[in-house]
Amino acid sequence: MKRILLSVPHMGGREQIYVREAFATNWLSTVGPNLTAFEREFGALVGLPSVALASGTAALHLALRLVGVGPGDEVFCSTLTFAAAANAIVYQGGMPVFVDSDRATWNLDPDVLSCALRYRVALNRLPKALVVVHLYGQSADMDPILHACAQYGIAVIEDAAEAVGTLYRGKPAGTLGDIGAYSFNGNKIITTTGGGMLVSRNQAWVDKARFWSQQARDPGLAYEHSELGYNYRMSNVLAGVGRGQLEALDLRVQQRRAIAFRYRDAFADLPGISLMPQASFGVHTNWLSCFLIKEEHFGCSRDVLIRVLDQANVESRPVWKPMHLQRLYAGCECYGGEIAADLFRRGICLPSSSSLSREDQLYVINQVRAAGNAKPLLEFEMEPEAIA
Numbered sequence: 001m002k003r004i005l006l007s008v009p010h011m012g013g014r015e016q017i018y019v020r021e022a023f024a025t026n027w028l029s030t031v032g033p034n035l036t037a038f039e040r041e042f043g044a045l046v047g048l049p050s051v052a053l054a055s056g057t058a059a060l061h062l063a064l065r066l067v068g069v070g071p072g073d074e075v076f077c078s079t080l081t082f083a084a085a086a087n088a089i090v091y092q093g094g095m096p097v098f099v100d101s102d103r104a105t106w107n108l109d110p111d112v113l114s115c116a117l118r119y120r121v122a123l124n125r126l127p128k129a130l131v132v133v134h135l136y137g138q139s140a141d142m143d144p145i146l147h148a149c150a151q152y153g154i155a156v157i158e159d160a161a162e163a164v165g166t167l168y169r170g171k172p173a174g175t176l177g178d179i180g181a182y183s184f185n186g187n188k189i190i191t192t193t194g195g196g197m198l199v200s201r202n203q204a205w206v207d208k209a210r211f212w213s214q215q216a217r218d219p220g221l222a223y224e225h226s227e228l229g230y231n232y233r234m235s236n237v238l239a240g241v242g243r244g245q246l247e248a249l250d251l252r253v254q255q256r257r258a259i260a261f262r263y264r265d266a267f268a269d270l271p272g273i274s275l276m277p278q279a280s281f282g283v284h285t286n287w288l289s290c291f292l293i294k295e296e297h298f299g300c301s302r303d304v305l306i307r308v309l310d311q312a313n314v315e316s317r318p319v320w321k322p323m324h325l326q327r328l329y330a331g332c333e334c335y336g337g338e339i340a341a342d343l344f345r346r347g348i349c350l351p352s353s354s355s356l357s358r359e360d361q362l363y364v365i366n367q368v369r370a371a372g373n374a375k376p377l378l379e380f381e382m383e384p385e386a387i388a
């Protein structure tokens, strides 16, 4: 029996044309026309200069170096996130300081941030930068976050790894702070199999990131280096995959949203299970369909639900484990943390692939309904054009 996975790659159709072009012209390296075009096309989408990199993590690392984070510097960071965001701080010798989520977005709580910064300014210990994460396709509430950071001159890096296609007040998430980092990992809404993008209004920073990503080789033939570099550039072959994926992005956003809302509607009569809140300030792509379980109402715990689904060959996952609860970051400070801990304990991500078929989603829905002691749905209302 086949297994229904959480989030699988979904090719748009034209990826292989661009990849074939790379082979036909022998641009099988970290330079070439696909790279230039992918950066131009992504840059047009977000409206900012862009540089294509080997991963989202590489983009975060370069972003932290660009804003001047170095050994001993403290960097505020959303606690509810994937480890890559915090790890990149440590790559630069920085010290992460974690900040709790709010219930309305699951993202960094602007009030907790303001409070923490007021406290830190009194101690004369302001952080060097903030890494704010946009989780599961929903933007953090950026206006108050940017306002608080601007007051104290703190650089804002947006971890928009999960937020390709996400909008905040009409603008792409990842373009609101000083630097944005996107991911094209295999599980994300669009993929290059592995890859990332760094964007910034500051063209000099984008150029510097491109330079560092190619081992910081000084101009000329003689392998001269005056700065430390990395091998972080994206390959021209994978940029070809990215070009094809980008053409399908709008459709993928529609499909992921349709999947989330179909789950929501199919669980509307069940107590104790609710879709991740959809903040009114933007477009939540629902990259993953996340739900919160209230055991006493739903009938079983989140952990039991994951196990029941697993036995039915359905992959589901807990929401990210907050960084302040990780052994790796046990020594780090955290402002608040109870909300993130609760979201981790009760949150579940359901299969959300944009290629998820109507039949497979109905199957998942009925496994969840059975776990909640509800009658199966035989059919469900849906807009057929939403699943291409």
Ligand SMILES: *Cc1c(COP(=O)(O)O)cnc(C)c1O
Pocket (backbone or CB within 6 Å): 054, 055, 056, 057, 058, 081, 082, 084, 085, 133, 159, 161, 162, 182, 183, 184, 185, 194, 195, 196
């Ligand atoms: C996926 C992800 C990353 C890392 O991106 P990679 O391309 O896998 O390096 C960073 N932050 C968050 C929140 C992510 O989900």
